[in-house]
Amino acid sequence: MRKQFLFLFLALIAANTVVAQTRGTKVGYIDMEYILQNVQDYTEAKNQLEQKAQKWKQEVEVKKNEIDKLKNALKAEQALLTKELIDERETEIKFLENENLDYQQKRFGANGDLIQQKSVLAKPIQDQVFTAIQDIAEAKKYDFIFDKSSDLTMLFAAKRFDISDQVLRVLNRTEKREQLTKKQLKEEEAKENKEDAMDENPVLADRQKALDEKKAARDKIIADRKLIQEEKKKQFDERRKQLLSEREAKKNGTVSVSAKTEDLKTKTIVNDSTEVASKKAVEDAKLKQAEQKAKILEDRKKVLEDRKKALEEKRKKILEEREAIKKAAAEKLKENTNKN
The missing domain is CATH 1.10.287 (Helix Hairpins)
Incomplete structure (x- = not known):
């Protein structure tokens, strides 16, 4: 009797597991570039950084023009100069060229100031985005959320799985809440609940x-x-x-x-x-x-x-699986009964 009860208990657990698995996997994705372009603080800081980069480019161009002038002057006066003076000027020009290349590498290289400042600029926003994604995933039961703009190759992505606008709303809500009164906060919460309901339905x-x-x-x-x-x-x-x-x-x-x-x-x-x-x-x-x-x-x-x-x-599939489990349990019970 105890064996039969144990077997029925295990069969019930297996049936519940199958029903849970029929829910399926919920997947979503975001476009980080789209989100960053629509965050005002990031766009303003990015514009300032671009202006700074433009200034660096102008400095590089000014130094290059000065070196070109020295080269042209040496070419024009070369016939009148001694070998020692020619070598001295060529050494000076070579030094200025190397100095300009080092400056370019410092500003625009792989580990240069531009790349580092872009990373520093994006990190606070990215942290906020990751926090918003975790909140949305927990609230709406997402199993996986990908970034469309990363190295992950997405051959196709249906628009209905894009939650970028939801993430932007979460970021904007956080910024707005700090400036609202209690009455305005209540109205904003009602509006947010309506937006969330439309996302789900x-x-x-x-x-x-x-x-x-x-x-x-x-x-x-x-x-x-x-x-x-x-x-x-x-x-x-x-x-x-x-x-x-x-x-x-x-x-x-x-x-x-x-x-x-x-x-x-x-x-x-x-x-x-x-x-x-x-x-x-x-x-x-x-x-x-x-x-x-x-x-x-x-x-x-x-x-x-x-x-x-x-x-x-889905209902038909669940019923079929339940029927199969019941049938297997009955056959197993019958075998145990015959053995006893």
């Missing part, structure tokens, strides 16, 4: 994208209406000024009936064209909004179908 991210596009379309309609209203107001002001000038001219007996009729026709044409443009802008916005809604529904349906299919396959 593609359907929610698509929905938010659709809402943003809808808001942009609505803002465009409002802006177009405002523009049309401003144009109408401008035309009204111009017309008012014209009427006042015509009234003044009429008092003086200089206004003509034909000019008044022509101005009325112009006003009618402008108002008609403005109304047509307004209607067309509204119709275009409604059509675009309907197309976006249809596309969102279609994408959402596809995502749900794919997820349902994946869950069904």
Whole structure:
């Protein structure tokens, strides 16, 4: 009896292990170069370092021009100089050339000032990035996270596995938190939770994208209406000024009936064209909004179908594995029973 109980206990542990393994490995990657380019402190310090490097290059170029002048002078005066003076000048030129080469190596060599200062500049940001990666990996259960810009060869990387923007958000959050009040901090935390939820749920991210596009379309309609209203107001002001000038001219007996009729026709044409443009802008916005809604529904349906299919396959696989384990346990139990 004790043997049977032990065997059933081991079979249950094996079944749980198989179920845990079906979760799969979660992999992500970052682009360190992209992250560094979007960190303000790093870009400012990098620009300062580039200016310093440019100054070093100018110094090297100035020394090279001075050496070239000495060479040209020696070439021009060589016929008039003694051998001792020629050797002396050539030795001086050689010394200056070696000195300039040593200076270049000191500034731009493999272990030069430029490489060392770049390393010192990037290290604090890299440390912050590694800390942010560890936090994201622990919070979202990543098994591996790679660096796309390193020596690791990535023949293909799907964009959905790129967590570079998440890392940037973590870095920016840390910097912002130090400058926020308690109320602002609470609002920022709510915004962060919303961003994290969209990272985990593609359907929610698509929905938010659709809402943003809808808001942009609505803002465009409002802006177009405002523009049309401003144009109408401008035309009204111009017309008012014209009427006042015509009234003044009429008092003086200089206004003509034909000019008044022509101005009325112009006003009618402008108002008609403005109304047509307004209607067309509204119709275009409604059509675009309907197309976006249809596309969102279609994408959402596809995502749900794919997820349902994946869950069904996973469930079927787990059931098959459980059935196999049960069958093996039953056969083993039967063998033990027959032996006893």
